[in-house]
Amino acid sequence: MRVVLTGGGTGGHIYPAVAVGRQLEREEPGTELLYIGTGRGLESRIVPELGIPFEAVDITGFRRKLSLENVKTVVRFVRGVSRAKQLLRRFKPDAVVGTGGYVCGPVVYAAAKLGIPTLIHEQNVDPGLTNRFLSRYADVIAVSFRESLERFGRHGRVLHTGNPCATNVLQADKTRGYASVGVPADAPIVLIVGGSRGARAINDAVVDMAGKLHSMPDIHFVFVTGDADYDRTDTRLRERGNIPPNLHVIRYLNNMPEVLAASSLVVSRSGASFLAEFTALGIPTILIPSPNVTGNHQEPNARSLADEGAAVMMLERDLSGDALYREISAIIEDPGKLRRMGEAARTLSMPQSAEVIAAELRKLAGKR
Known part of the structure; x- marks a missing residue:
């Protein structure tokens, strides 16, 4: 199975993505991973140290008020989508997993436009801006807290899976x-x-x-x-x-x-x-x-x-x-x-979280 992981900025986005990848590797030894992040985020240091191939996309987050910087962010987003499509076409993943942070935006959006199955994971009770945006494009939304289920409205497939970091720590x-x-x-x-x-x-x-x-x-x-x-x-x-x-x-x-x-x-x-x-x-x-x-x-x-x-x-x-x-x-x-x-x-606790998400990814890949 070939899977792209994306999410960045903080360890709270990076480690859940890595936990899902490690679970897939345990279950299917031939699994190939690619992590797409930004060159400025913690992921650019942490992920290569973990031995996972890493590629960078240039993107910044939106400010929560009108500014010229947001116009530049839109331009970076469009370029980021183009760059992500290039990486996805080259790697040919069976599925893409996004765990939040602004780098998720162009990568998961690009995957959806290319017809690649996508799953996003929301770690917090209140969803972040990027995952709110991506919820209209993702095939599956996984959430850590039961309280988050209602935050995604009428999306057809929102699952309470817990956080995959729980599986690793055991x-x-x-x-x-x-x-x-x-x-x-x-x-x-x-x-x-x-x-x-x-x-x-x-x-x-x-x-x-x-x-x-x-x-x-x-x-x-x-x-x-x-x-x-x-x-x-x-x-x-x-x-x-x-x-x-x-x-x-x-x-x-x-x-x-x-x-x-x-x-x-x-x-x-x-x-x-x-x-x-x-x-x-x-x-x-x-x-x-x-x-x-x-x-x-x-x-x-x-x-x-x-x-x-x-x-x-x-x-x-x-x-x-x-x-x-x-x-x-x-x-x-x-x-x-x-x-x-x-x-x-x-x-x-939901100690089987990574296993549940891995199983969902296999379902998505099988439907492709």
Whole structure:
């Protein structure tokens, strides 16, 4: 089977596409993949490192107000469609999978115009602008959250599949996770992470509460600052002094699924792919949605888990070192609450997501 994957800008778009591709490779060893992204997005670095052939299309996103830049974006879109058609004709895929981000637009649109079966996956509760546009051209729409089903109106085939990242994380080796962060096997871990680039507000709250962590010596706090904010955060911690030995400060994790598998509680943003991994593993979470993302889409994601008792949601405006410490201690020091939240998270998981999407792609390819 030959499949084109497309989606970019953030890991939240890239990793679900890769998860679908890896699932197809597991099920059909002769599968050939091609990833089409932009030369400026994270995908241009991440995808080649994963050993997947990569091609670039030049495209930028629309601004949400009238501007000359939007006129230029229309021109880039038309050129992007032309470039995508060239790549698709050359590769001859059986199907195209789009996972969001503006690069998806010209690629999935071009595939639809060439009569190639298409499937788009929406990770968030509230669909992004690109997937809303593509919904009129895609053969199948897959969504991570049940609440998203109604967001696509009368489209003939909208499926609640969950997020394919959930399938991948279940194969993670937690023993390697413990070893990679220098924590004894089976010790309780509170993982604090603000995403691949980090989150300054979360980092500042952890710095402010660091002195209190001496009171929980048996709990290991794995604090991932993100590459961009590591130096500033590390300096602030050292200026405060008295860094507790159970606080492990890390710049970046390249084995996040393994460390997640070893964690007892996670504090993070509420990107959809991360949430899929938490629920698949049954990990309680404290979610701090980013207020800086398009359409504030992380808050509905977080609220979806909080309403089911799987997470506690804290808005960034309410975040402080004292507030975060109170929430962490209230959960980690109450085994019953920790267990109930984990069970609630697991009931929301869809660990077969990648398999379901792979099966749908085979159906589409067979109808061609």
